[in-house]
Amino acid sequence: MVMFMWAEGTTTGQQEEVAEKLGELPGVIPEIREYSLGTNAGVNPDAYDFAVVGDFADRAAYLVYRDHPAHRAVIDQYITPIVAQRAAIQYEL
Amino acid sequence: MVMFMWAEGTTTGQQEEVAEKLGELPGVIPEIREYSLGTNAGVNPDAYDFAVVGDFADRAAYLVYRDHPAHRAVIDQYITPIVAQRAAIQYEL
Numbered sequence: 001m002v003m004f005m006w007a008e009g010t011t012t013g014q015q016e017e018v019a020e021k022l023g024e025l026p027g028v029i030p031e032i033r034e035y036s037l038g039t040n041a042g043v044n045p046d047a048y049d050f051a052v053v054g055d056f057a058d059r060a061a062y063l064v065y066r067d068h069p070a071h072r073a074v075i076d077q078y079i080t081p082i083v084a085q086r087a088a089i090q091y092e093l
Numbered sequence: 094m095v096m097f098m099w100a101e102g103t104t105t106g107q108q109e110e111v112a113e114k115l116g117e118l119p120g121v122i123p124e125i126r127e128y129s130l131g132t133n134a135g136v137n138p139d140a141y142d143f144a145v146v147g148d149f150a151d152r153a154a155y156l157v158y159r160d161h162p163a164h165r166a167v168i169d170q171y172i173t174p175i176v177a178q179r180a181a182i183q184y185e186l
Contacts, residue, residue, distance in 0.1 A: 001094070001144065001146075003094075003096070003180050003181075003182050036186065038184025038185070038186070039184055040182050040183065040184060041152070041183045041184050041185055043152060043155065043156070043183045044159075044181065044183060046181070047181055047182050047183060048180055048181065048182040049182070050182070051094065051182045051184055053094075053146075059134070059136060062136065063136070066137075085180075087096050087141055087178075087180030088096075088137065088140055088141065089096050089131065089133050089140050089141040089142070089143070089144045090133065090134045090137060090140060091131025091132055091133060091134050091144055092131070092134055093131070
């Protein structure tokens with residue numbers, strides 16, 4: 001699971017594009033078991049802006065997703081250009 | 094949901110204590126609908142060390158949890174002393 005804080009000046013259009021492009025990945029990468037995208041609800045100050053939570057059968061399935069060209073393309077084209085901060089963790093349920 | 098990176102020198106005992114004390118909260122705070130704790134699996138470099146994912150019926154239920162004395166006590170006594178970095182976001186499913 002990953003959280004992003006977008007850079008100053010990021011537009012809502014750019015943010016929506018990230019959600020839209022990521023939202024296409026479950027249709028392209030069958031190793032994604034569950035995939036949840038969330039925009040900060042504004043409850044607390046200092047919160048991150050956007051979250052991506054993925055569930056995978058095992059570490060191998062996660063790695064297929066992590067390194068999948070369709071995923072990397074979204075990161076490179078839509079996420080990296082607007083990221084100010086990123087926080088991530090992978091853990092076993 | 095929250096991620097923590099523990100400070101240099103934090104012991105495994107201290108980390109286990111955090112998980113143990115947080116794990117008691119669902120029994121004390123009925124507003125917690127689902128509660129999941131995870132320790133970094135070590136798949137990626139730069140990952141955070143520990144994650145807390147809570148699910149709540151609504152914003153009001155989350156706020157009860159956030160401000161509950163039992164929760165604040167765990168934060169103050171066990172988490173704050175060992176936190177190096179914290180990343181958090183609240184979003185609607």
